[in-house]
Amino acid sequence: MTAAVRTARAGEVAVFAGLTLLGAGAFFGGLHYGLFTDDGRIGPGMMPAVAGALLCVLGAVLTFRCLAGADGGNVGTSRDEGDGVDIFGRTQAERIRHLWIVFCLLLLAILAVAVLGFLVAFGAFVLVVSVYVERRGAVTSLAIAVGACVVIYLVFEMFLRVPLPTGVLGV
Amino acid sequence: MVDNILLGFQTALSPENLLLCFIGVFVGTVIGLLPGLGSSTGVAVLIPLTLAFEPVSALIMLAGIYYGAQYGGTITSVLISTPGEAASVVTTLDGYQMARQGRAGPALAIAAIGSFVAAIISLVLLGLVAPPMAHFALHFGPPENMAVMVLGFATIISFSGESKLKGLTMAVLGVLIATVGVDPAGGTARFTFDSVSMLSGIPYVQVMIGLFAVGEVMYQIREGAAAPIHARFKDMVISRADISRSKGAILRGSGLGFLLGCLPGAGSTLASFLAYGVEKRVSKRGHEFGSGAIEGVAAPESANNAAANANFIPTLTLGIPGGATTAVLLGAFTIYGIQPGPLLFNQQPALVWGLLASFFIGNVLLLIMNLPMAPVFAQMLRIPYGYMYPLILFTSFVGAYAIDNNFFGVWIVFVFGLVGYVMKRFDLPMAPLVLGLVIGALFEKALVQTSAMGDGNVGIVFTRPISLTVLLLAALFVFGPTLVKRLRGGGGGQPAPGASPEKPVDAPTDPEESRV
Numbered sequence: 001m002t003a004a005v006r007t008a009r010a011g012e013v014a015v016f017a018g019l020t021l022l023g024a025g026a027f028f029g030g031l032h033y034g035l036f037t038d039d040g041r042i043g044p045g046m047m048p049a050v051a052g053a054l055l056c057v058l059g060a061v062l063t064f065r066c067l068a069g070a071d072g073g074n075v076g077t078s079r080d081e082g083d084g085v086d087i088f089g090r091t092q093a094e095r096i097r098h099l100w101i102v103f104c105l106l107l108l109a110i111l112a113v114a115v116l117g118f119l120v121a122f123g124a125f126v127l128v129v130s131v132y133v134e135r136r137g138a139v140t141s142l143a144i145a146v147g148a149c150v151v152i153y154l155v156f157e158m159f160l161r162v163p164l165p166t167g168v169l170g171v
Numbered sequence: 172m173v174d175n176i177l178l179g180f181q182t183a184l185s186p187e188n189l190l191l192c193f194i195g196v197f198v199g200t201v202i203g204l205l206p207g208l209g210s211s212t213g214v215a216v217l218i219p220l221t222l223a224f225e226p227v228s229a230l231i232m233l234a235g236i237y238y239g240a241q242y243g244g245t246i247t248s249v250l251i252s253t254p255g256e257a258a259s260v261v262t263t264l265d266g267y268q269m270a271r272q273g274r275a276g277p278a279l280a281i282a283a284i285g286s287f288v289a290a291i292i293s294l295v296l297l298g299l300v301a302p303p304m305a306h307f308a309l310h311f312g313p314p315e316n317m318a319v320m321v322l323g324f325a326t327i328i329s330f331s332g333e334s335k336l337k338g339l340t341m342a343v344l345g346v347l348i349a350t351v352g353v354d355p356a357g358g359t360a361r362f363t364f365d366s367v368s369m370l371s372g373i374p375y376v377q378v379m380i381g382l383f384a385v386g387e388v389m390y391q392i393r394e395g396a397a398a399p400i401h402a403r404f405k406d407m408v409i410s411r412a413d414i415s416r417s418k419g420a421i422l423r424g425s426g427l428g429f430l431l432g433c434l435p436g437a438g439s440t441l442a443s444f445l446a447y448g449v450e451k452r453v454s455k456r457g458h459e460f461g462s463g464a465i466e467g468v469a470a471p472e473s474a475n476n477a478a479a480n481a482n483f484i485p486t487l488t489l490g491i492p493g494g495a496t497t498a499v500l501l502g503a504f505t506i507y508g509i510q511p512g513p514l515l516f517n518q519q520p521a522l523v524w525g526l527l528a529s530f531f532i533g534n535v536l537l538l539i540m541n542l543p544m545a546p547v548f549a550q551m552l553r554i555p556y557g558y559m560y561p562l563i564l565f566t567s568f569v570g571a572y573a574i575d576n577n578f579f580g581v582w583i584v585f586v587f588g589l590v591g592y593v594m595k596r597f598d599l600p601m602a603p604l605v606l607g608l609v610i611g612a613l614f615e616k617a618l619v620q621t622s623a624m625g626d627g628n629v630g631i632v633f634t635r636p637i638s639l640t641v642l643l644l645a646a647l648f649v650f651g652p653t654l655v656k657r658l659r660g661g662g663g664g665q666p667a668p669g670a671s672p673e674k675p676v677d678a679p680t681d682p683e684e685s686r687v
Contacts, residue, residue, distance in 0.1 A: 012597050019340065026347050026362075033359055040627035044354035044361060047615045051347040058340040065336075086395030099392045103589070106564065110581055122568060126561040134557040148562050152569055155205065160216050162573040 020059030026052025117167030123149040179524025195235020203243015206570040209256030210240035211495040226507035231529040253384040258439035258475040265467030275549035276407030285473035289425040290534035293480035313620030318641035320614040325645040326448030345607020368579035377583040386591015407546035417469035424473030432481025438494035439475040446474030
């Protein structure tokens with residue numbers, strides 16, 4: 001088992017263990033809300049408690065199966081072992097870095113909506129992703145970003161009358 | 172009856188109504204293409220534009236938006252794995268896999284054909300049995316609704332491949348997420364962490380956008396860019412063999428969709444999930460489901476369209492909305508001064524039958540528009556993914572915001588985008604989570620009401636003939652195949668060459684296939 005596969009397996013165990021804990025939390029939360037009402041009917045805590053208990057048990061079973069090697073055979077396949085170079089010559093490590101860059105840019109764009117407005121923040125997101133992640137030319141990227149903003153503005157603001165949040169630029 | 176139908180067509184075929192019907196299906200298709208903006212949002216947003224029209228004309232246009240949006244949602248489900256609404260989630264399973272194999276054209280075409288046939292079948296049934304079906308639906312109290320939800324849960328097995336444990340876990344997670352917010356019994360706020368936005372629960376449309384659209388994009392970035400799909404044009408056009416394979420699926424999906432659509436609240440989503448599950452059970456190619464089986468597109472698409480039409484039965488005859496969109500349409504009825512109810516068919520025949528005839532005309536228009544357009548839409552996949560994904564993310568987040576003009580939805584999409592990525596990374600099936608999320612809330616409501624009906628005894632569900640029958644059907648659905656297999660001495664269908672029995676259905680059969 002390579003290091004990449006081991007990492008993937010550890011990730012899977014973490015996910016299943018997380019589900020187990022989530023289930024346990026929901027179960028106790030359900031108990032707190034009350035399983036039955038005073039007159040013996042189903043109470044607000046019944047569904048969370050039952051679903052939580054089930055999730056806890058199922059998550060635990062999946063965790064143990066994964067630890068025992070009976071499950072989780074679907075992760076850590078060829079690409080995790082470093083042979084997956086895409087048509088642009090990007091290695092696995094580069095692609096994972098791009099993934100987290102896009103996630104961070106997305107988070108920044110969402111946070112920037114309050115200041116820049118929806119269209120400008122996400123237009124900037126499209127521009128930055130095109131230029132820095134996809135390595136497109138600045139002019140092409142700018143054209144894509146502006147075009148996307150115009151189409152979104154026409155469809156959502158003008159046609160559907162959705163009041164998209166505006167920012168310091170007034171758009 | 173014949174007079175009424177003729178009257179209906181006379182009304183619907185007037186130049187003005189025909190034009191409005193066309194505008195409705197066209198605008199509906201465009202709205203359906205936008206992530207998050209399903210038929211209910213589309214209809215709600217456009218009601219103000221119809222206030223100047225005659226009631227029948229306005230309703231014809233709004234109904235056009237309704238089924239146009241459903242088809243628009245199918246296009247994005249197939250091409251970019253982004254369902255427009257919950258009823259299209261199932262279509263992504265095989266539709267997206269077909270697109271990955273260069274067969275987006277046939278997938279879109281069979282969706283259009285299936286929707287058309289379902290619309291015609293359900294329209295005929297609607298005209299024939301609307302009043303008796305409405306009265307039958309009145310026998311559906313909370314215990315019966317609860318039993319129907321149990322039947323819905325029974326289909327989870329169909330969406331989990333051989334990894335049933337993972338499917339079940341995801342469904343339970345979906346149910347748990349559905350418990351966030353104010354409980355249906357006494358109004359207790361659960362797991363809201365003092366957030367006002369969380370009081371109304373986690374919105375499932377935004378969850379869907381996050382899981383499918385954002386999760387898929389993130390997974391594709393990780394998998395890496397591959398060459399765009401260059402399918403031959405003849406592969407983009409549906410063949411006779413495809414249609415022949417899908418006939419049974421379309422008919423079964425239509426019947427099932429109509430039955431479930433008649434029930435208030437059951438809706439198109441449950442119909443599409445059940446139709447897929449049933450088809451997987453009865454089809455000779457059940458083992459191909461999840462890896463690009465055309466029946467896996469035909470059945471749910473037929474079912475959700477039939478259910479959409481059948482939704483009008485409780486809406487028109489009882490004044491009880493069959494689903495979210497018909498609830499909005501019911502509001503439109505009130506705005507136009509129309510009172511739905513048992514007498515509507517007699518008091519306003521031109522309006523009712525004109526509306527029903529417009530369904531037929533609208534579906535013909537959709538077929539004419541979309542059959543030739545299917546290969547054209549499919550050409551979208553020739554665009555390199557590097558150009559497409561920033562735009563998919565942009566429209567997904569704007570769409571999530573536009574649903575209720577609330578920024579909370581944007582955060583939900585982001586968080587569930589991360590969840591969707593993790594689920595794809597670890598081969599956790601998404602469809603059961605969506606099913607659990609959608610049905611969970613309905614199930615809890617029915618459970619609480621059943622408990623109230625039985626003074627705390629939910630066992631009354633076993634004492635009522637309809638609910639008992641539905642529960643037996645659910646048991647048959649779960650245990651039937653195993654029993655049949657045992658009775659036959661352990662025989663079973665042979666897996667398809669290359670099909671991995673260990674894969675959940677919404678996992679690609681080959682890692683290469685998931686690359687764009």
